[in-house]
Amino acid sequence: MSDRTYAILGTGALGGFYGARLQKAGLDVHFLLKSDYEQVNKYGLVVESKDGDFTLPKVHAYNDVEKMPRCDVVVVALKTTQNHLLPKMLPSVVKDDGVVLVLQNGLGVEEEVAEIVGNVTVSGGLCFLCSNKVGLGHIHHLDYGQIVLSEYTPNYQPAGITEMMQQIANDFESAEISIELAEDLLLARWKKLVWNIPYNGLSVILNARTDELMAYSYTRQLVEQLMYEVAAGAKSYGRIISDRFIQTMLDYTVKMKPYRPSMKIDYDEHRPLEVEAIFGKPLQKAQAKGVNLVQISCLYHQLKFLDARGKEGGC
Numbered sequence: 254m255s256d257r258t259y260a261i262l263g264t265g266a267l268g269g270f271y272g273a274r275l276q277k278a279g280l281d282v283h284f285l286l287k288s289d290y291e292q293v294n295k296y297g298l299v300v301e302s303k304d305g306d307f308t309l310p311k312v313h314a315y316n317d318v319e320k321m322p323r324c325d326v327v328v329v330a331l332k333t334t335q336n337h338l339l340p341k342m343l344p345s346v347v348k349d350d351g352v353v354l355v356l357q358n359g360l361g362v363e364e365e366v367a368e369i370v371g372n373v374t375v376s377g378g379l380c381f382l383c384s385n386k387v388g389l390g391h392i393h394h395l396d397y398g399q400i401v402l403s404e405y406t407p408n409y410q411p412a413g414i415t416e417m418m419q420q421i422a423n424d425f426e427s428a429e430i431s432i433e434l435a436e437d438l439l440l441a442r443w444k445k446l447v448w449n450i451p452y453n454g455l456s457v458i459l460n461a462r463t464d465e466l467m468a469y470s471y472t473r474q475l476v477e478q479l480m481y482e483v484a485a486g487a488k489s490y491g492r493i494i495s496d497r498f499i500q501t502m503l504d505y506t507v508k509m510k511p512y513r514p515s516m517k518i519d520y521d522e523h524r525p526l527e528v529e530a531i532f533g534k535p536l537q538k539a540q541a542k543g544v545n546l547v548q549i550s551c552l553y554h555q556l557k558f559l560d561a562r563g564k565e566g567g568c
């Protein structure tokens with residue numbers, strides 16, 4: 254068992270699930286919480302999972318990042334809508350020779366984190382996980398769980414497979430979380446957007462689950478067109494996403510249990526939407542290369558409207 258210490262910033266559906274699994278495997282994990290703090294501090298975490306339910310009656314819980322010990326690996330598991338808090342959170346919790354591991358959806362967060370933490374190593378993980386927080390300190394893991402892990406270097410130059418990535422992968426594998434190591438974080442992030450952009454966006458705008466989007470040729474076509482636009486965005490950075498990959502994502506979604514993507518759940522729960530990280534940033538990045546992603550831009554504007562209206566208390 255490794256003696257690496259982990260900090261989980263944001264003990265929700267994703268952070269709560271992976272953090273609990275790491276602790277269950279014997280690692281030393283420290284959880285930052287907000288509204289769940291009192292409950293989790295007293296009673297720990299409950300994980301209902303398709304791989305087996307478990308409870309951790311005692312966890313290291315904190316409601317203030319300043320009270321947390323400096324850790325070797327700091328997992329960013331807040332919603333990206335809370336990332337304005339990172340400049341305050343990260344410097345006090347990550348060791349000088351530690352790693353910040355961004356497990357959020359979207360594009361460009363590692364760049365922002367690297368600006369904050371200077372010489373500390375930054376990595377990104379793409380999580381193929383279906384998990385929800387269903388109550389205070391109560392996580393419901395519905396499906397999947399694999400992480401594609403990759404290290405960040407300035408301007409997202411491919412970093413190769415580093416020793417540090419291998420060590421973190423070993424920790425997650427000891428917690429029975431499947432890990433794939435990727436040499437090129439930027440390619441991995443664009444590939445994840447091939448799924449997130451069409452399904453997160455359309456599920457909110459059309460009030461539909463993934464199975465409904467795939468059941469009608471109208472929406473299936475739209476999904477596919479959006480996937481090809483994401484591939485065009487990736488290509489503007491020299492990253493090639495093959496037709497075969499797109500086909501695999503379509504087939505994978507058809508086989509998935511009917512699912513409400515994370516953005517749809519946020520919308521239904523009247524929470525802020527991760528529009529900027531998932532739509533705004535990729536659009537901005539492609540535009541910087543002279544590529545206009547017209548259909549994604551159309552989704553972006555509609556989602557911004559729904560998000561803004563939600564914040565004003567509309568329906």
Ligand SMILES: NC(=O)C1=CN([C@@H]2O[C@H](COP(=O)(O)OP(=O)(O)OC[C@H]3O[C@@H](n4cnc5c(N)ncnc54)[C@H](OP(=O)(O)O)[C@@H]3O)[C@@H](O)[C@H]2O)C=CC1
Pocket residue numbers: 262263264265266267268285286287288289330331332333335338356357358380381382383384385386515527
């Ligand atoms: N859930 C999933 O299956 C997947 C999620 N992702 C990505 O992972 C990221 C996290 O999503 P998810 O776990 O679903 O979101 P959740 O909302 O379930 O979890 C975020 C957690 O952060 C907590 N939090 C917010 N602000 C603070 C704060 N100031 N201090 C301490 N804790 C805070 C929230 O607490 P509170 O509720 O009290 O605000 C919440 O428990 C997102 O980028 C998402 O897109 C990616 C793949 C799959």
Ligand SMILES: CC(C)(CO)C(=O)C(=O)O
Pocket residue numbers: 358380381382383448449453513514515516
């Ligand atoms: C692909 C999926 C469903 C889980 O990994 C996701 O990222 C989301 O719901 O936003």
